Amino acid sequence: xxxxxxxxxxxxxxxxxxxxxxxxxxxxxxxxxxxxxxxxxxxxxxxxxxxxxxxxxxxxxxxxxxxxxxxxxxxxxxxxxxxxxxxxxxxxxxxxxxxxxxxxxxxxxxxxxxxxxxxxxxxxxxxxxxxxxxxxxxxxxxxxxxxxxxxxxxxxxxxxxxxxxxxxxxxxxxxxxxxxxxxxxxxxxxxxxxxxxxxxxxxxxxxxxxxxxxxxxxxxxxxxxxxxxxxx
Amino acid sequence: xxxxxxxxxxxxxxxxxxxxxxxxxxxxxxxxxxxxxxxxxxxxxxxxxxxxxxxxxxxxxxxxxxxxxxxxxxxxxxxxxxxxxxxxxxxxxxxxxxxxxxxxxxxxxxxxxxxxxxxxxxxxxxxxxxxxxxxxxxxxxxxxxxxxxxxxxxxxxxxxxxxxxxxxxxxxxxxxxxxxxxxxxxxxxxxxxxxxxxxxxxxxxxxxxxxxxxxxxxxxxxxxxxxxxxxx
Numbered sequence: 035x036x037x038x039x040x041x042x043x044x045x046x047x048x049x050x051x052x053x054x055x056x057x058x059x060x061x062x063x064x065x066x067x068x069x070x071x072x073x074x075x076x077x078x079x080x081x082x083x084x085x086x087x088x089x090x091x092x093x094x095x096x097x098x099x100x101x102x103x104x105x106x107x108x109x110x111x112x113x114x115x116x117x118x119x120x121x122x123x124x125x126x127x128x129x130x131x132x133x134x135x136x137x138x139x140x141x142x143x144x145x146x147x148x149x150x151x152x153x154x155x156x157x158x159x160x161x162x163x164x165x166x167x168x169x170x171x172x173x174x175x176x177x178x179x180x181x182x183x184x185x186x187x188x189x190x191x192x193x194x195x196x197x198x199x200x201x202x203x204x205x206x207x208x209x210x211x212x213x214x215x216x217x218x219x220x221x222x223x224x225x226x227x228x229x230x231x232x233x234x235x236x237x238x239x240x241x242x243x244x245x246x247x248x249x250x251x252x253x254x255x256x257x258x259x260x261x262x263x264x265x266x
Numbered sequence: 267x268x269x270x271x272x273x274x275x276x277x278x279x280x281x282x283x284x285x286x287x288x289x290x291x292x293x294x295x296x297x298x299x300x301x302x303x304x305x306x307x308x309x310x311x312x313x314x315x316x317x318x319x320x321x322x323x324x325x326x327x328x329x330x331x332x333x334x335x336x337x338x339x340x341x342x343x344x345x346x347x348x349x350x351x352x353x354x355x356x357x358x359x360x361x362x363x364x365x366x367x368x369x370x371x372x373x374x375x376x377x378x379x380x381x382x383x384x385x386x387x388x389x390x391x392x393x394x395x396x397x398x399x400x401x402x403x404x405x406x407x408x409x410x411x412x413x414x415x416x417x418x419x420x421x422x423x424x425x426x427x428x429x430x431x432x433x434x435x436x437x438x439x440x441x442x443x444x445x446x447x448x449x450x451x452x453x454x455x456x457x458x459x460x461x462x463x464x465x466x467x468x469x470x471x472x473x474x475x476x477x478x479x480x481x482x483x484x485x486x487x488x489x490x491x492x493x494x495x496x497x498x
Contacts, residue, residue: 103343103344105339105340105343105344107338107379108337109382112335112382112383112386113386114382114385132427138381138383138385139382139422139423142378142418142419142422143375143378143379143382146374147344147371149371150341150344150346150370150372150374150375151344151370153346154344173421173424173427174421174423176421178421179418179421179422182418182422185414187374189405189406189410189414190405190414191370191371192370194405195364195405
């Protein structure tokens, strides 16, 4: 599930979930540096920080992915998160437990579309930038979740039944934010092409105070790498 | 996962996946007869038999569900199935193995949206009309898949982490098609309100020769119940 992917000719295509943030930018660079031809998938789920999709597009272009698809799934129809319900405020202080920015079943929905596309592409590898160290406590970013998803993927699919083994790679899952930034930096990721803010402006300027901005800022500071984020 | 759901006051809301076919019509009647208030979810995934969604709407209205949502996820963007790619023909003979009507990751995608909505509703029960007896061999209709999905659901969600247990109910999974029809009949399902055909006309008339039509026809015959399906 983690670490360096095995490389052989059958395993060189991968679907990579790309949000436009620094974790997924590092993940795509990681997959490429391990020899994978990357098929990038972004989900337009009605997130209020919709500018991340423009960053995802620019990133995928500059990383020269084989293809980048944006698929729309309007999760504002179910709501339940401050990221999909504009009537809720984005929290700007650390809160106890899982914050309101948690989007019910988001990673499960995204991984499922990625799995479907991977099967069609005859790819067996799916990469996701989930991280369980410097994160907001989202349940669908934990190693046990990724392991369970991988098991499901192999039961859910025709390819799985026929003996192909899907692997869900979460290469950042055990890294601190500063380590992710260092890893991305070494792989040549241009972090100015990424946006992490939950309430980024339409041009991608970051608020600097939401959970995601706080974690990102502290990561650059700890990594000793210049933070090229454009703040409001 | 199967059988009669436990009933108590916290468990009375359920999200039910409704396609417009006879299995999901029976599933919704089953859930209602077990005391659940049903929130119906249909996915407009670009299926060629789009008329099933009109049947789902009519069915949900006549079953008086609490709410019916149709969420669009355009799986024609990934293709890979004769149900989402109009350039592929629907098979009209039994084929070896899993037929081309298999849609990669479809049930996983649908269950994931259902799970997200269930969490928002504070429901803990999700019903799906999956069946592993008289079916087309789809991997995501098997009991082991449902069990793995239920495990994932409890790892994926805030509610799961906080100790609530989601249940994925597939009450038809071990029934023969004739048994499903008998069960639905006893529960008052009006099968003329359902369509199963993979290439139904825009008004819902069935071809009578695809896999799904063949299984449905044989089911009515074996059950000794009049088949009210409108054939082309």
